[in-house]
Amino acid sequence: DSGVTQTPKHLITATGQRVTLRCSPRSGDLSVYWYQQSLDQGLQFLIQYYNGEERAKGNILERFSAQQFPDLHSELNLSSLELGDSALYFCASSQLGLAGGTQYFGPGTRLLVL
Amino acid sequence: QKEVEQDPGPLSVPEGAIVSLNCTYSNSAFQYFMWYRQYSRKGPELLMYTYSSGNKEDGRFTAQVDKSSKYISLFIRDSQPSDSATYLCAMSATGNQFYFGTGTSLTVIP
Numbered sequence: 656d657s658g659v660t661q662t663p664k665h666l667i668t669a670t671g672q673r674v675t676l677r678c679s680p681r682s683g684d685l686s687v688y689w690y691q692q693s694l695d696q697g698l699q700f701l702i703q704y705y706n707g708e709e710r711a712k713g714n715i716l717e718r719f720s721a722q723q724f725p726d727l728h729s730e731l732n733l734s735s736l737e738l739g740d741s742a743l744y745f746c747a748s749s750q751l752g753l754a755g756g757t758q759y760f761g762p763g764t765r766l767l768v769l
Numbered sequence: 770q771k772e773v774e775q776d777p778g779p780l781s782v783p784e785g786a787i788v789s790l791n792c793t794y795s796n797s798a799f800q801y802f803m804w805y806r807q808y809s810r811k812g813p814e815l816l817m818y819t820y821s822s823g824n825k826e827d828g829r830f831t832a833q834v835d836k837s838s839k840y841i842s843l844f845i846r847d848s849q850p851s852d853s854a855t856y857l858c859a860m861s862a863t864g865n866q867f868y869f870g871t872g873t874s875l876t877v878i879p
Binding site: 657659688690692696697698699700703710711712713743745747757758759760761762763 | 810811812813814815818857859863865866867868869870871872
């Protein structure tokens with residue numbers, strides 16, 4: 656158990672819908688990262704937050720948005736869902752948000768868009 | 770061209786074998802290099818971290834970085850069935866945005 660929690664574990668929804676994925680980092684970790692993992696694309700970095708502020712942005716679609724709240728939990732919002740958005744979504748946290756600082760990954764949310 | 774290329778395998782070896790996993794990359798600005806292990810689509814677990822070039826050893830695992838060739842490797846000695854997993858390489862230039870390989874699936878046969 657990494658100490659990072661993600662909810663829900665599984666999510667099934669329809670195209671065009673909107674969903675919210677939630678992540679609680681390890682106690683004391685200030686930085687949260689979101690990743691998307693699909694079979695053909697591997698693990699894709701989406702976005703990083705550090706202590707409530709956006710720190711880095713990767714291949715995140717405009718239909719997706721995220722935020723980190725004062726209690727440091729984070730939410731990833733996915734809207735106008737398409738079939739291709741079906742994937743595993745991982746959240747990871749680290750203490751300082753620096754490379755080499757260990758990123759601890761949560762168990763992931765498996766999203767299926769029908 | 771992808772930022773990071775990794776042979777997806779699958780790779781199957783007998784128990785006790787030495788395993789070599791590799792990634793190549795195109796961005797010469799990468800300076801942070803990591804290897805993760807992922808079991809059955811669970812969250813990846815950090816195995817090794819290397820900054821810039823050189824070697825790093827931790828138990829049965831050795832990570833090598835050759836920046837001149839844009840090539841990194843992970844060696845697993847005395848491989849065990851419990852090492853059966855997908856191994857992901859990851860790298861970053863800034864320490865914020867990370868680029869992952871697609872993963873190599875490894876099976877160690879008892």
